Amino acid sequence: MRQVKLAGEAVIVFMHEFGIMQSTLEIAAQKTRAAGATQIHRLKLRVGKLSGVVPEALRFAFEGLKPESIAAGAALEIEETPAICWCPDCRAEFEAMDLKYECPRCRQPSGDLRSGRELDLASLEIS
Numbered sequence: 001m002r003q004v005k006l007a008g009e010a011v012i013v014f015m016h017e018f019g020i021m022q023s024t025l026e027i028a029a030q031k032t033r034a035a036g037a038t039q040i041h042r043l044k045l046r047v048g049k050l051s052g053v054v055p056e057a058l059r060f061a062f063e064g065l066k067p068e069s070i071a072a073g074a075a076l077e078i079e080e081t082p083a084i085c086w087c088p089d090c091r092a093e094f095e096a097m098d099l100k101y102e103c104p105r106c107r108q109p110s111g112d113l114r115s116g117r118e119l120d121l122a123s124l125e126i127s
């Protein structure tokens, strides 16, 4: 007998995105009904690079969940947004290229992350 090591971590990541997509579809359904519509044709999500969410896993979860939802015929659009930091010394925004959030001008690490952690339902196309 031998033991096979499984990719347990990957399952957890998938579960995470599955739950996120489930809530996204619930919110989208509420918004659609509130607008007097019955169908969703397109959902647009804004996913920050530092949100910890994997866009491919979101798509996978969406494909699995949508047949049971009012988004059955919908397309999913994911806009990945960059990690933007503010450097107080240079008084400028910059895109963080690594997890040290180092300013490309003065090389100081920034503690002021302005965007990049968001996970938003940006828009819906409904009828």
Ligand SMILES: [Zn+2]
Residues within 6 Å of the ligand: 087, 088, 089, 090, 091, 103, 104, 105, 106, 107, 108
């Ligand atoms: Zn700087």
